[in-house]
Amino acid sequence: MFDVHYYETVASTMDIARDNPRHGLVIQGGEQTGGRGRRGNAWLSPKGNLYQSIVLRPKTSQQYWGQLSFVMAVALGKACEECGIKNYVLKWPNDVLIDGRKLAGILIEGHNDFVIVGTGVNIEICPDDRAKIQDIIDISINDFRDLFLAQIEQFFTLWERDGFITIRELWMKRAYKLGEDIQANLKDRSHTGKFHNIDSDGFLILKSNNDEEMKISSSDIINWEG
DSSP states (O other), X not given: OOEEEEEEEESOHHHXXXXXXXXXXXXXXXXXXXXXXXXXXXXXXXXXXXXXXXXXOOSXXXXXXXXXXXHHHHHHHHHHHHXXXXXXXXXXXXXXXXXXXXXXEEEEEEOSSOEEEEEEEOSSOOOTTBOOGGGTOOOOHHHHHHHHHHHHHHHHHHHHHHOSHHHHHHHHTTBTTTTSEEEEEOSSOEEEEEXXXXXXXXXXXXXXXXXXXXXXXXXXXXXXXX
């Protein structure tokens, strides 16, 4: 399914993928000089980690493409399991953590008839407050990439065939802070409650002390310490 093109140094794998949006194209960079994460934040991308962007043309309606961040998170978690890494959690909406430290991030960029999924996974190096694969197992960047791509193919196919229900169930089993108090900071106010669920559109469901439920979107800012 996937056609991997490797570049030693790129500004952004997302930008290269956008210029040639063939289904299954994977742009991998040894390092990025202009990598970016959510909200346009810079993503530091030195040599030693996995930086890739994947072009997908889902048959699923465009309104559901946001679910792909959960598909990718589940796939990444399963790739970790293939390496014997069991102690990971999935942090809504798009991070993977090991022992409370960020291992990877996922960025979804939708276009008219295709979507680009960017992932950055710490393999060999990371700051002290982050996690990396080689803290736990000695595996090369490309070997982990191949495990990850195999899982993406499996779960992308499952998602296209069966919809979000199974992906959601798998994601929820590993959900970070599920059932715990968190604070959602919206544009005009803040709300505190328990992380109760995610709905069929991927919104976080916050339940207040009086059992009122509120949908929280990925554009809102979460204080995970409540």
